[in-house]
Amino acid sequence: MAECVLQLKGINKYFGKNHVIKNVDLSIEKGEFVTFLGPSGCGKTTLLRMVAGFYEPDEGEILLNGKRIEKIPPYGRNTAMVFQEYALFPHMSVFDNIAYGLRVKKTPAAEMEKKVAAALELMQLRGMEKRFPNQLSGGQQQRVAVARALVMDPEVLLLDEPLSNLDAKLRESVRVELREIQQRMGLSTIYVTHDQSEALSMSDKIVVLKDGIIHQVGTAQEIYFEPKTPFVADFIGTTNLLKLTGSGDGEVRYGNIRIPVSRSVSAGVVYHASIRPECIKLAEKPVEGMVHVPVHIENRMFLGEKVRYFVRDNNGKSWIVDMFDPGRDLLEGDVYTVFPAAKVWIIGEAEE
Numbered sequence: 363m364a365e366c367v368l369q370l371k372g373i374n375k376y377f378g379k380n381h382v383i384k385n386v387d388l389s390i391e392k393g394e395f396v397t398f399l400g401p402s403g404c405g406k407t408t409l410l411r412m413v414a415g416f417y418e419p420d421e422g423e424i425l426l427n428g429k430r431i432e433k434i435p436p437y438g439r440n441t442a443m444v445f446q447e448y449a450l451f452p453h454m455s456v457f458d459n460i461a462y463g464l465r466v467k468k469t470p471a472a473e474m475e476k477k478v479a480a481a482l483e484l485m486q487l488r489g490m491e492k493r494f495p496n497q498l499s500g501g502q503q504q505r506v507a508v509a510r511a512l513v514m515d516p517e518v519l520l521l522d523e524p525l526s527n528l529d530a531k532l533r534e535s536v537r538v539e540l541r542e543i544q545q546r547m548g549l550s551t552i553y554v555t556h557d558q559s560e561a562l563s564m565s566d567k568i569v570v571l572k573d574g575i576i577h578q579v580g581t582a583q584e585i586y587f588e589p590k591t592p593f594v595a596d597f598i599g600t601t602n603l604l605k606l607t608g609s610g611d612g613e614v615r616y617g618n619i620r621i622p623v624s625r626s627v628s629a630g631v632v633y634h635a636s637i638r639p640e641c642i643k644l645a646e647k648p649v650e651g652m653v654h655v656p657v658h659i660e661n662r663m664f665l666g667e668k669v670r671y672f673v674r675d676n677n678g679k680s681w682i683v684d685m686f687d688p689g690r691d692l693l694e695g696d697v698y699t700v701f702p703a704a705k706v707w708i709i710g711e712a713e714e
């Protein structure tokens with residue numbers, strides 16, 4: 363079994379009456395890159411700060427290499443955190459900012475210089491070591507903050523939206539490099555973001571949070587293709603959420619349209635299901651062997667590599683359909699959405 367570096371057990375956190383983290387259980391393996399993903403205010407920073415030691419949980423245990431750490435202050439844990447608002451020391455140069463933790467640990471000068479130089483190189487900050495934070499752009503400050511954490515060789519590296527101020531191109535390249543060094547060093551990392559493409563592209567494991575509750579923990583593909591709640595299905599990528607009724611015999615129905623499913627379903631029970639826009643095509647006629655739903659095209663957006671159609675069916679439900687390699691002739695009027703039954707993912711029973 364893989365070695366577990368960090369464990370959260372039954373974590374609860376309140377701010378006054380506001381219950382912001384609810385019964386969180388999570389374990390992180392050594393060398394794993396784990397992303398906390400969720401909308402603004404869902405508790406990502408709060409959870410990260412508890413791991414770093416800046417907040418104490420009201421209930422629960424945090425174990426680092428099997429030892430309880432909830433009562434240990436930040437500097438006594440072997441974690442390093444990059445804050446959402448970078449928190450650089452304004453009166454210190456870039457070099458001194460990055461070297462700060464190493465100085466506190468009384469690292470020999472030669473080793474310190476080597477580590478700082480490597481971090482400067484990595485974060486594409488070479489030549490800026492003498493500048494002060496107010497002489498840097500937001501993106502450069504953010505990279506200094508990452509470098510400052512990296513040089514510490516922490517047991518767990520904690521990054522709170524560390525690339526949010528970088529322009530798209532730089533973000534992409536720093537993302538790739540960060541992931542590469544994380545893998546090379548075998549650095550256990552928790553990365554916070556609300557950018558789903560960042561989460562999907564970087565993570566070994568994604569933790570999807572909403573209102574302080576973990577909705578799902580899984581690989582990028584599990585989260586994308588096998589969402590466990592309607593929230594996860596809708597938050598990651600774009601999807602069509604449907605309500606389908608079990609009709610027994612391995613079949614669900616959408617109105618009077620039958621859809622065979624490979625999991626067991628109970629007759630009369632209503633299920634949430636999801637089908638991605640890229641799994642559907644529009645056609646003027648029903649297609650043999652496929653599910654087809656008559657729809658009316660209401661709107662469309664030409665996006666170059668694809669056309670995104672907004673269509674509505676006879677139940678009044680609107681669908682999104684992405685047609686790739688669209689050519690110049692766009693569809694209009696009454697058509698069918700056409701898709702293989704296997705592309706319909708049954709999320710679970712609907713409450714009502």
Ligand SMILES: Nc1ncnc2c1ncn2[C@@H]1O[C@H](COP(=O)(O)OP(=O)(O)OP(=O)(O)O)[C@@H](O)[C@H]1O
Pocket residue numbers: 377380382400401402403404405406407408409446556
């Ligand atoms: N120090 C604090 N005192 C009181 N309430 C707080 C405090 N910090 C956070 N909260 C509240 O706790 C909840 C979770 O906040 P948190 O900062 O963890 O969210 P987040 O997921 O990091 O959001 P964002 O993506 O906007 O950074 C929010 O409702 C927030 O208002």
Ligand SMILES: [Mg+2]
Pocket residue numbers: 406407408446522
């Ligand atoms: Mg935050």
